[in-house]
Amino acid sequence: MTVTEDRPTTEVGSSRLRKEDQRLITGRTRWTDNITLPGMLHLAMVRSPVAHAKITSIDVDAAKASPGVVAVFTGADINDEQGSLPCAWPITEDQLAPPHPSIAVETVNFAGEIVACIVARTAVAAKDAVELVDVEYDDLPVVLDMAAAAEGGDLTHPDLGTNVSATWVFDSAEAETGGNVEQAISEAEVLIERTFRQQRLIPAFMEPRSVVCDPTGEQTTVWSATQIPHILRLMLALTCEISESKLRVIAPDVGGGFGGKLQVTPEEVVTLVVSRRLARPCKYTETRSESLLAGHHGRDQIQKLTLAAKQDGTVTGLKVELLADMGAYLGLVTSGIPILGAFMYNSIYKFPSYRFVCKNVFTNKNWTDAYRGAGRPEATFAIERLMDELAAEIGVDPIDIREKNWIKHEEFPFSTVAGLEYDSGNYEAATAKAKELFGYDALRAEQRQRRDAGDQVQLGIGISTFTEMCGLAPSRVLGALSYAAGGWEHASIRMLPSGKVEVITGSSGHGQGHETAWSQIAADRLGMPFDDIEILHGDTQVSPRGLDTYGSRSLTVGGMAVVAAADKVIEKAKPIAAHLLEADADDLEFSAGRFNVKGTDSSVGLTDVSLAVFAAHNLPDGIEPSIDAEATFDPANFSFPHGTHLCAVEVDTETGETKIRDYTCVDDIGKVVNPLIVEGQVHGGLVQGIAQALFEEAVYDDAGTLVTGSFVDYLVPSAADIPHFTTGRTESPSTTNALGVKGVGEAGTIASTPAVVNAVVDAVRHLGIDDIEMPCSPHRVWTALQTASSGADTPRDKTMVDDNADPSHNAQVSDGSGAEGFTGQGGLG
Amino acid sequence: MARISIEVDGVGYSDDVEPRTLLVHYLREQVGKTGTVVGCDTSNCGACTVHLDGASVKSCTVLAVQADGHEVTTIEGLATGGELHPMQQAFHENHALQCGYCTPGMIMQSIDLLHDNPDPTEQEVRDGLEGNLCRCTGYQNIVKAVLAAAAATPTHSDAAAGTGRSGGTA
Ligand code: FES
Ligand code: FES
Numbered sequence: 001m002t003v004t005e006d007r008p009t010t011e012v013g014s015s016r017l018r019k020e021d022q023r024l025i026t027g028r029t030r031w032t033d034n035i036t037l038p039g040m041l042h043l044a045m046v047r048s049p050v051a052h053a054k055i056t057s058i059d060v061d062a063a064k065a066s067p068g069v070v071a072v073f074t075g076a077d078i079n080d081e082q083g084s085l086p087c088a089w090p091i092t093e094d095q096l097a098p099p100h101p102s103i104a105v106e107t108v109n110f111a112g113e114i115v116a117c118i119v120a121r122t123a124v125a126a127k128d129a130v131e132l133v134d135v136e137y138d139d140l141p142v143v144l145d146m147a148a149a150a151e152g153g154d155l156t157h158p159d160l161g162t163n164v165s166a167t168w169v170f171d172s173a174e175a176e177t178g179g180n181v182e183q184a185i186s187e188a189e190v191l192i193e194r195t196f197r198q199q200r201l202i203p204a205f206m207e208p209r210s211v212v213c214d215p216t217g218e219q220t221t222v223w224s225a226t227q228i229p230h231i232l233r234l235m236l237a238l239t240c241e242i243s244e245s246k247l248r249v250i251a252p253d254v255g256g257g258f259g260g261k262l263q264v265t266p267e268e269v270v271t272l273v274v275s276r277r278l279a280r281p282c283k284y285t286e287t288r289s290e291s292l293l294a295g296h297h298g299r300d301q302i303q304k305l306t307l308a309a310k311q312d313g314t315v316t317g318l319k320v321e322l323l324a325d326m327g328a329y330l331g332l333v334t335s336g337i338p339i340l341g342a343f344m345y346n347s348i349y350k351f352p353s354y355r356f357v358c359k360n361v362f363t364n365k366n367w368t369d370a371y372r373g374a375g376r377p378e379a380t381f382a383i384e385r386l387m388d389e390l391a392a393e394i395g396v397d398p399i400d401i402r403e404k405n406w407i408k409h410e411e412f413p414f415s416t417v418a419g420l421e422y423d424s425g426n427y428e429a430a431t432a433k434a435k436e437l438f439g440y441d442a443l444r445a446e447q448r449q450r451r452d453a454g455d456q457v458q459l460g461i462g463i464s465t466f467t468e469m470c471g472l473a474p475s476r477v478l479g480a481l482s483y484a485a486g487g488w489e490h491a492s493i494r495m496l497p498s499g500k501v502e503v504i505t506g507s508s509g510h511g512q513g514h515e516t517a518w519s520q521i522a523a524d525r526l527g528m529p530f531d532d533i534e535i536l537h538g539d540t541q542v543s544p545r546g547l548d549t550y551g552s553r554s555l556t557v558g559g560m561a562v563v564a565a566a567d568k569v570i571e572k573a574k575p576i577a578a579h580l581l582e583a584d585a586d587d588l589e590f591s592a593g594r595f596n597v598k599g600t601d602s603s604v605g606l607t608d609v610s611l612a613v614f615a616a617h618n619l620p621d622g623i624e625p626s627i628d629a630e631a632t633f634d635p636a637n638f639s640f641p642h643g644t645h646l647c648a649v650e651v652d653t654e655t656g657e658t659k660i661r662d663y664t665c666v667d668d669i670g671k672v673v674n675p676l677i678v679e680g681q682v683h684g685g686l687v688q689g690i691a692q693a694l695f696e697e698a699v700y701d702d703a704g705t706l707v708t709g710s711f712v713d714y715l716v717p718s719a720a721d722i723p724h725f726t727t728g729r730t731e732s733p734s735t736t737n738a739l740g741v742k743g744v745g746e747a748g749t750i751a752s753t754p755a756v757v758n759a760v761v762d763a764v765r766h767l768g769i770d771d772i773e774m775p776c777s778p779h780r781v782w783t784a785l786q787t788a789s790s791g792a793d794t795p796r797d798k799t800m801v802d803d804n805a806d807p808s809h810n811a812q813v814s815d816g817s818g819a820e821g822f823t824g825q826g827g828l829g
Numbered sequence: 830m831a832r833i834s835i836e837v838d839g840v841g842y843s844d845d846v847e848p849r850t851l852l853v854h855y856l857r858e859q860v861g862k863t864g865t866v867v868g869c870d871t872s873n874c875g876a877c878t879v880h881l882d883g884a885s886v887k888s889c890t891v892l893a894v895q896a897d898g899h900e901v902t903t904i905e906g907l908a909t910g911g912e913l914h915p916m917q918q919a920f921h922e923n924h925a926l927q928c929g930y931c932t933p934g935m936i937m938q939s940i941d942l943l944h945d946n947p948d949p950t951e952q953e954v955r956d957g958l959e960g961n962l963c964r965c966t967g968y969q970n971i972v973k974a975v976l977a978a979a980a981a982t983p984t985h986s987d988a989a990a991g992t993g994r995s996g997g998t999a
Binding site: 022255513 | 862863869870873891917926932953966969971
């Protein structure tokens with residue numbers, strides 16, 4: 001199928017340095033906040049300091065009189081235009097959701113919600129006037145604890161009559177993809193029951209969100225620091241009842257997203273509505289504090305898990321009872337995030353039975369939505385922690401217990417108990433390579449020595465063998481899950497008369513290296529020099545069709561669209577080349593950018609054909625004078641990258657301090673277009689996963705105020721907090737796309753969290769500890785050690801229901817009845 | 830309003846600024862140096878790092894009036910005569926950036942780091958970049974780039990053989 005097979009070298013697979021770097025390293029950048037337009041006004045938001053209250057009055061007079069202020073808008077002022085922010089994923093037919101105004105109208109439901117908007121001639125004048133808006137609130141009961149909220153009591157939205165938005169169930173017996181999990185549990189020889197808390201996180205992309213709207217043309221142009229210009233255009237049109245054709249959305253340079261910019265935000269709607277009202281360009285750029293407070297959060301789930309197994313370590317069933325905190329509203333895909341995890345709890349294993357029940361719960365907190373991995377990190381954490389616990393329970397090496405249960409490489413394609421078909425993989429190969437790079441056996445030996453010697457600093461080894469479903473698409477599957485959109489991606493190719501090429505992609509990169517990778521793909525496919533190819537994206541006027549960038553979908557779906565469009569270009573060029581060569585089209589072969597008449601040295605270049613169609617002087621009769629082409633690709637299946645991650649952690653048993661000593665991972669993401677970019681994606685992903693394990697948590701106090709509202713308190717790790725990584729790859733090409741690629745954007749984040757926590761627990765398991773809640777701060781580890789050594793009996797599952805303003809209370813301690821920890825001597829009988 | 834005179838990237842500017850205007854806002858909004866960016870409001874992220882008289886500062890912690898009479902170098906003033914600064918080149922060659930938002934600050938801080946310590950260890954690089962956050966790269970390639978730039982700098986061998994950390998702050 002590859003048309004350029006006989007070229008001596010290929011672009012795909014080479015570590016091309018990125019073409020997008022030149023602007024970024026010299027400061028020639030186009031961030032949204034850089035944009036200034038004639039007559040432009042600046043917005044600042046007045047935000048609620050309280051978590052749940054009726055708005056009894058808003059006095060804007062003083063703000064209006066403030067120097068430079070042009071207008072002030074409350075929710076009531078724009079209510080006829082602001083609509084309700086969209087939720088594109090109603091997971092059940094009876095899902096409940098409150099109206100979601102961009103500016104609150106009658107009540108505020110979380111601290112940070114917008115209650116008014118100041119418009120002024122300068123950003124400083126707008127910010128100055130924020131203080132002058134006088135809002136009176138009548139407090140309502142604040143609902144913060146998702147477990148309690150799920151049971152009833154005070155209501156986040158009294159009109160809904162319940163705090164439960166939806167309950168979603170997958171049962172392998174009902175779906176006929178496996179057996180009955182209750183039966184497996186009742187017959188289990190070994191039962192592992194755990195409750196894990198996925199703390200609330202904040203995406204914390206480095207570029208704060210910013211939006212500029214210019215209503216002065218026939219189309220209103222919206223620049224936004226967004227991952228989703230195409231989806232945003234459609235959703236703004238629907239939300240504000242503006243004709244879609246009257247909107248143009250541009251995502252210029254975007255400084256990271258990680259799911260956090262996969263949203264239709266109140267700030268975008270407000271800026272759009274206000275700019276149209278005033279007929280003036282308007283800009284809003286959030287502060288970091290606003291970003292942490294009101295940009296959507298991620299994770300925030302409580303996972304009650306029951307794993308049934310035989311004494312020999314064979315797992316017979318897994319039951320997942322999940323609570324997911326939606327926060328106060330449903331954002332674009334809020335309700336679907338836990339569902340993305342539902343298919344991944346069985347991970348790489350051959351579980352015979354599986355049941356997943358998820359309750360989505362409203363609380364008076366900022367809403368949650370996609371954050372790197374989106375549902376899959378939570379699932380992977382749960383199962384990888386459980387596999388370690390099972391190994392400890394029966395006293396075998398945690399790698400052996402995984403191997404006993406995982407799908408063997410010769411068993412692919414494999415239909416899982418969750419109903420997915422995994423196309424390819426080789427868990428044995430990735431694990432063997434990771435063990436070797438890591439020096440697994442030597443580290444285990446050192447661990448034994450340190451335990452025997454009773455060292456103050458103990459060594460723990462954590463394992464995570466993960467897989468994920470990525471490349472969102474296929475559209476039919478998304479439809480079956482009630483997702484409102486499809487999952488295809490679009491590309492078009494313009495063959496310019498000068499011999500250059502423009503590739504237009506509907507996927508919208510913001511740091512992933514699309515320009516470079518897409519150029520490599522197109523260069524190979526068209527046989528053109530890498531430097532002659534320009535990638536255009538992120539503007540609905542330039543790139544009319546697209547579904548944007550998230551869910552590790554860009555390459556597997558968008559990259560394949562480029563391949564398909566390139567193949568069409570060659571198809572269209574062929575009869576014209578034949579005409580120019582005075583040959584029969586069937587006698588031509590395309591290679592290295594040229595059409596050759598087989599068996600002769602007569603040939604014509606693709607760029608010659610580009611010029612010929614531009615002139616259109618000498619074309620075959622009746623042929624369209626263009627070889628430009630477009631393609632929309634919708635894959636038949638997800639892709640399933642996997643990998644084995646190994647982490648060695650040193651834990652100081654006196655202070656609770658943890659230090660990652662070694663981190664080694666071997667990822668299998670199928671074929672690789674650019675190894676350099678892949679490595680970068682892995683590194684960045686790892687750090688976000690490690691940050692969940694050790695550092696980050698969005699904490700609310702008892703009143704529902706975000707305590708971690710700045711980078712002083714929300715601990716995004718720095719270079720000094722992070723170790724050097726050893727990375728490796730194995731390669732099992734995907735069989736569901738012609739490139740053989742699988743996606744890598746989220747792999748590191750999904751895999752690393754359980755690897756690190758497993759390592760921390762492993763370091764102190766022999767001291768009677770079998771869980772430590774994330775983030776495993778020194779204080780939490782220390783508290784766990786203290787509790788364990790005092791012999792206190794902390795009931796395991798009781799600790800999980802509070803949202804902890806007091807970070808110390810969640811350390812979990814083994815009751816001592818389980819194994820004393822793996823000794824390295826055992827084997828699977 | 831206060832009158833200030835500043836040299837930015839080799840060009841002199843005289844402007845009226847509000848006394849409370851931060852240097853970063855002056856650079857972005859009045860001088861048009863939008864290559865320098867803002868990432869936080871608590872001086873934690875380092876995205877705004879520039880050089881003030883040759884030493885790195887977070888330009889969100891300096892008032893424009895404090896820079897009166899001084900020289901500022903931003904990311905836009907580093908490349909001279911069409912030649913990238915070696916640190917810019919090292920960032921490119923080592924894939925030390927993804928979205929690029931932290932990059933101007935990282936590069937400015939890294940140059941300062943090598944100025945103080947021309948032959949740092951990996952850990953010294955990590956510690957020296959502690960005030961600059963990057964959410965994309967996981968830092969590994971940034972550290973690699975700084976070490977590569979150190980190795981490529983001519984003063985490297987002198988410093989290593991001679992006075993070592995003489996320029997350092999430690
Ligand atoms: S903007 Fe200056 S440190 Fe963050
Ligand atoms: S490259 Fe995106 S924040 Fe550093």
